[in-house]
Each structure stands twice: as C-alpha cells, then as structure tokens.
Amino acid sequence: MNDSSLSNEKSFWEIECPEIIGESDAIKSVQEKIKKVADKNVTVLIRGESGTGKELVARNIHCKSQRKEENFVHVNCAALPSELLESELFGYRRGAFTGATYNKLGKFEKANRGIFFLDEIGALSHSLQAKILQILEDKKMSRLGGINDIPIDVRIIAATNSNLEEKITKGDFRTDLYYRLNVISIEVPPLRDRKDDIPVLTNHFMGKFSDELGKKDCIQIDDSVKEHFQKYDWPGNVRELENIMKGIIALQKTDFVYADLKLGKPADKEEECLDAKSRNLFQIWDDSKIKKMITDRRDINLKTIRGYYIADVERQAICKALELTQWNRKSAAQLLRVSYKTLLNRIDEYNIV
Ligand SMILES: Nc1ncnc2c1ncn2[C@@H]1O[C@H](COP(=O)(O)OP(=O)(O)O)[C@@H](O)[C@H]1O
Ligand SMILES: [Mg+2]
Missing domain, CATH: 3.40.50.300 (P-loop containing nucleotide triphosphate hydrolases)
Incomplete structure (x- = not known):
C-alpha cells in the first residue's frame, strides 16, 4: 500500500x-x-x-x-x-x-x-x-x-x-x-542517450494530460516540433518532456517549445548573454540617466521606471547565474531558487540568448 x-x-x-x-x-x-x-x-x-x-x-x-x-x-x-x-x-x-x-x-x-x-x-x-x-x-x-x-x-x-x-x-x-x-x-x-523513447513518451504524455486536463481533441504535434524534440538534449530528462507536454495540452499550442527548448552550444551562449546585457538601454542607473528618463520620456511614469529597474536587476542576476553554471539552466534555476520553468520563461522574456 x-x-x-x-x-x-x-x-x-x-x-x-x-x-x-x-x-x-x-x-x-x-x-x-x-x-x-x-x-x-x-x-x-x-x-x-x-x-x-x-x-x-x-x-x-x-x-x-x-x-x-x-x-x-x-x-x-x-x-x-x-x-x-x-x-x-x-x-x-x-x-x-x-x-x-x-x-x-x-x-x-x-x-x-x-x-x-x-x-x-x-x-x-x-x-x-x-x-x-x-x-x-x-x-x-x-x-x-x-x-x-x-x-x-x-x-x-x-x-x-x-x-x-x-x-x-x-x-x-x-x-x-x-x-x-x-x-x-x-x-x-539520460533521455538524450535513448532518443528512441521520445516519440512513445510524447504520445503517452499527450494521452495522460488530455485525460487529466479534460481536453478531448488531441492537439497535432507537427513534424518540425518532433524534429526539435529529437535534436534537443533534454537536460531535465523525462520530467522536462512531461512538463513540456503538459504545457502543450494546457495551452493547446506548440509554438512556445522553440523558445523553451533552446538548441545550441553552451559556450557561445555565455558571450551572447553578456552581449545582450551590454546592449541593454537601461543598464546603468546613474543620476543622469534617471534625470533623462524623467524629463525626456513623457511616455513613462514612476511605476514604469520601477518595472524597468527590477527587470534589469532580474536579468542581470539570471545572466550571472547562467555564467556561473556554464549555462546549465537547471543548476542556474537552483542557484536562483526558482523553478526551472520560471527560469526558462524569464530567459525568453528578457531575450537572453
Ligand atoms: N519511462 C517513463 N515512462 C513514463 N513516465 C516516466 C518515465 N520516466 C520518467 N517518467 C515520469 O517523469 C517524471 C520524473 O520521473 P522520476 O521518477 O520522478 O525521476 P527521478 O526520480 O529520476 O528524478 C515522473 O512524473 C515520471 O512518472
Ligand atoms: Mg526523484
């Protein structure tokens, strides 16, 4: 029992x-x-x-x-x-x-x-x-x-x-x-060493979550998504595939998988991450920048400024965590004490590539 x-x-x-x-x-x-x-x-x-x-x-x-x-x-x-x-x-x-x-x-x-x-x-x-x-x-x-x-x-x-x-x-x-x-x-x-299992696992989770979430019509997973699944390394293994499938069934769409499951070499990403950071318009929060924002930008208010600032710091923390973990997003999520899914969403949101 x-x-x-x-x-x-x-x-x-x-x-x-x-x-x-x-x-x-x-x-x-x-x-x-x-x-x-x-x-x-x-x-x-x-x-x-x-x-x-x-x-x-x-x-x-x-x-x-x-x-x-x-x-x-x-x-x-x-x-x-x-x-x-x-x-x-x-x-x-x-x-x-x-x-x-x-x-x-x-x-x-x-x-x-x-x-x-x-x-x-x-x-x-x-x-x-x-x-x-x-x-x-x-x-x-x-x-x-x-x-x-x-x-x-x-x-x-x-x-x-x-x-x-x-x-x-x-x-x-x-x-x-x-x-x-x-x-x-x-x-x-690990799942990356037994990619033959990906199609059957995908079908299994599709059936399981369609039942659980009460979605009667199975969503079609097109060939390019399947190909993406085969190329991806699945650092979170079957649990990661399970979560992705749950998302697909709940949202009834598949387009987000490309952003969530990023392909590519970790070494390049670190540089790109730093690069993205240096391109950031609101990176340096010094006196003159704040003054400029208040006087020149009629489209923003105190609340927006606060939002920008928080986003900048959050993005910087994510970049740092990714840098410290050699772009291992699972470890980075642990380091930041957020769920893996949250981290993936933020990476996407802030365009950290
Ligand atoms: N071969 C498999 N078939 C079906 N579900 C699987 C399979 N492997 C893992 N899962 C599911 O993936 C999730 C993670 O598995 P779990 O046993 O908790 O992994 P671990 O203990 O190694 O972290 C669970 O929901 C589990 O049911
Ligand atoms: Mg476990």
Missing part, C-alpha cells in the same frame, strides 16, 4: 504498476532488471540524472515485490537539513530535545515490513549514514532519546544522481554503506 493507493478503492493486488514507457534497448534492459530483482529481498541502488525515472523504477519494484501490500515510504535526503532529517527518519521520544513535546513515529517505523525509498542518498550526513548502516546490518534502530533498540524490517531502495565513488574518494560517503546499498544497481540512462 502506498500513499496514492490509499485514495482509491482497489484492493492491493489490483493496484497497477505505474508503467515505464519506452522502446529503446536501454529502457528495455531496465525493465528486465526490475523483473529479475523485484521479488528478491535485496537492496537496490538506482542511479541516473534527475528526471530520468528513478522514483518510477523504485515504485515499480515495490508493486512487483512481495512487499507490495506494505508501505512504500519515500524520503528525499537532500530536502531537509541533517537534524530535521534524522527526526523524520527515526522519530523521537517526548523530551528528547527542546520542543519534543510528544512521541513521534519515524518514517522507518512507518515503512516497517515494506519498502523504504531513500532518494538522493549522496546528500546523507556522516552520522545518518552510520544509522542507515545499522539498519542494514543489525535490522534495528533507535528513536532520538529512545532507550531501547526497535527491530526494523525494511527493504531499502536507494537512488542517487551524484557520483558516489567520487564522494567516497573525498571521504564524504562511507565505503561500507556503499557496498551494502550497491548489491544490485540499476542505471537509468
């Missing part, structure tokens, strides 16, 4: 596995591997870039495993600071620390007898790595402030988009934990 299965009334064995769509040899071998390992009670390490489908693979293993009737608990190790994550994972006893006014059940206990999906495992702190190792080796854990060890039976599936071997060399990841997790490893390749 998992969170989504609670909301419908199907019995456990009727729950359908979320389908892993794809026709490439690469995705077929992922499906084969899942089939082989799902019903064996072993730890699995899923590797791949963000958006490739690691969580989907983990959920597939769950629903094909002997633990399918038990919980599937997902925790993203990168989402919380270490102390908070510790109390999320292991729970605490009342009085364990200031603010612990009640007993809290940890996620590991919630996953007991089921599957625990530890996402972004590379972000785990040293002390938490030791605690996870204890669960794998001794099958027990303790709550924060707890006196007794609690027996725990979970099958761990871990996922990472970072290079764990590199982390081991740097001393950031424990070798013994690595070997414990890496009993079976499944590599989910």
Whole structure:
C-alpha cells in the first residue's frame, strides 16, 4: 500500500504498476532488471540524472515485490537539513530535545515490513549514514532519546544522481554503506542517450494530460516540433518532456517549445548573454540617466521606471547565474531558487540568448 493507493478503492493486488514507457534497448534492459530483482529481498541502488525515472523504477519494484501490500515510504535526503532529517527518519521520544513535546513515529517505523525509498542518498550526513548502516546490518534502530533498540524490517531502495565513488574518494560517503546499498544497481540512462523513447513518451504524455486536463481533441504535434524534440538534449530528462507536454495540452499550442527548448552550444551562449546585457538601454542607473528618463520620456511614469529597474536587476542576476553554471539552466534555476520553468520563461522574456 502506498500513499496514492490509499485514495482509491482497489484492493492491493489490483493496484497497477505505474508503467515505464519506452522502446529503446536501454529502457528495455531496465525493465528486465526490475523483473529479475523485484521479488528478491535485496537492496537496490538506482542511479541516473534527475528526471530520468528513478522514483518510477523504485515504485515499480515495490508493486512487483512481495512487499507490495506494505508501505512504500519515500524520503528525499537532500530536502531537509541533517537534524530535521534524522527526526523524520527515526522519530523521537517526548523530551528528547527542546520542543519534543510528544512521541513521534519515524518514517522507518512507518515503512516497517515494506519498502523504504531513500532518494538522493549522496546528500546523507556522516552520522545518518552510520544509522542507515545499522539498519542494514543489525535490522534495528533507535528513536532520538529512545532507550531501547526497535527491530526494523525494511527493504531499502536507494537512488542517487551524484557520483558516489567520487564522494567516497573525498571521504564524504562511507565505503561500507556503499557496498551494502550497491548489491544490485540499476542505471537509468539520460533521455538524450535513448532518443528512441521520445516519440512513445510524447504520445503517452499527450494521452495522460488530455485525460487529466479534460481536453478531448488531441492537439497535432507537427513534424518540425518532433524534429526539435529529437535534436534537443533534454537536460531535465523525462520530467522536462512531461512538463513540456503538459504545457502543450494546457495551452493547446506548440509554438512556445522553440523558445523553451533552446538548441545550441553552451559556450557561445555565455558571450551572447553578456552581449545582450551590454546592449541593454537601461543598464546603468546613474543620476543622469534617471534625470533623462524623467524629463525626456513623457511616455513613462514612476511605476514604469520601477518595472524597468527590477527587470534589469532580474536579468542581470539570471545572466550571472547562467555564467556561473556554464549555462546549465537547471543548476542556474537552483542557484536562483526558482523553478526551472520560471527560469526558462524569464530567459525568453528578457531575450537572453
Ligand atoms: N519511462 C517513463 N515512462 C513514463 N513516465 C516516466 C518515465 N520516466 C520518467 N517518467 C515520469 O517523469 C517524471 C520524473 O520521473 P522520476 O521518477 O520522478 O525521476 P527521478 O526520480 O529520476 O528524478 C515522473 O512524473 C515520471 O512518472
Ligand atoms: Mg526523484
């Protein structure tokens, strides 16, 4: 049973596995591997870039495993600071620390007898790595402030988009934990290395979002858009394609994809970005410029000036973030703490090319 299965009334064995769509040899071998390992009670390490489908693979293993009737608990190790994550994972006893006014059940206990999906495992702190190792080796854990060890039976599936071997060399990841997790490893390749999957995924998402968004007539995706999809590198992988398709179905148009999915070499773009910045009419906000704007431009008012100024600063921040990340828009979005989609929209809006 998992969170989504609670909301419908199907019995456990009727729950359908979320389908892993794809026709490439690469995705077929992922499906084969899942089939082989799902019903064996072993730890699995899923590797791949963000958006490739690691969580989907983990959920597939769950629903094909002997633990399918038990919980599937997902925790993203990168989402919380270490102390908070510790109390999320292991729970605490009342009085364990200031603010612990009640007993809290940890996620590991919630996953007991089921599957625990530890996402972004590379972000785990040293002390938490030791605690996870204890669960794998001794099958027990303790709550924060707890006196007794609690027996725990979970099958761990871990996922990472970072290079764990590199982390081991740097001393950031424990070798013994690595070997414990890496009993079976499944590599989910980036979408750019399995472009054969793009047409079937496109059709799949078209059907899915047409249903979800109540759009009865399927929009036609013309050949030039399909060609663009094939040429594009998909840094955000299947998630990016999924979002683009959602946009196409919601807006019932496709013309924005060319602006959203820019083709080209990153090296050239950095220069162009700086160039665009230097061409900017309202770049330098010194005294004389402001005076000129007030006296010469009868078409603008204080509110417009404010808008121009904010836009300039925003554009400068975006250019800087792109420069710092070698035009990796995903990393730039993270750096600016906005969604990837927002960043793409702004890049388009400000004509940063
Ligand atoms: N092969 C696939 N078939 C169908 N949907 C997919 C496939 N791969 C990824 N997705 C969808 O793309 C999105 C991102 O996948 P997810 O498993 O969250 O990636 P990751 O955990 O690697 O970041 C999800 O909505 C997922 O359902
Ligand atoms: Mg994920």
